[in-house]
Amino acid sequence: MANLPIFDVAGSAMTAQQVRLSTVASNLANADSVTGNADETFxxxxxxxxATPVEGNPALAGVKVQAVTESTAAPVKRYEPGNPLADAQGYVYAPDIDPVAQMVDMISASRSYQANVEVFNTAKELALATINMGR
Structure with a gap:
């Protein structure tokens, strides 16, 4: 939509926030998973x-996901000798994921997505109002 780049900007933001929500969901789903080897821990x-320039208008920037990286935080080592996944010393390893921080990130991503939906809808209404001015 070269004539109305606002749709490109809002659309790129919604796509980026969708990826953010997916990573948060993955992190929350695996927050309680454990393994018997620190290297295999989620x-x-x-x-x-x-930021990425909008095609045809370098003054405007959208957003894109450059990469999805993995945390470098060390796994949490817990002594659980009764766990069937425990190593020879009785330890299991869990990911260092704070569910509260993940929920805050999820709320932030959700609100950002909603805000961009509103931008998209408002731009659509304004474009339709402009078209109808000539009638």
Whole structure:
């Protein structure tokens, strides 16, 4: 939509926030998973956003997901000798994921997505109102 780049900007933001919500969902789903080996432990996923110029209008920038990286936080080592996944010393390893921080991130991403839906809808209404001015 070269004539109305607002749709490109809002659309790119909604796509980026969708990826962010997906990574939060993945992190929350695996927050309580454990393994018997620290190297096999789930690592939290973190999206990396990047500003990207809108095609045909370098003064405007949308957003894109440059990459989805893994957390470098060390797994949490817990002594659970009765756990069938425990290693020879009785330890299991869990990802270092804070569910509260993930929920805050989820709310933030959801609100950002909703705000961009409103931008999209408002731009659509304004474009329709402009078209109807000539009638």
């Amino acid at each position: 690592r939290a996923k973190l999206p990396v956003f990047e």
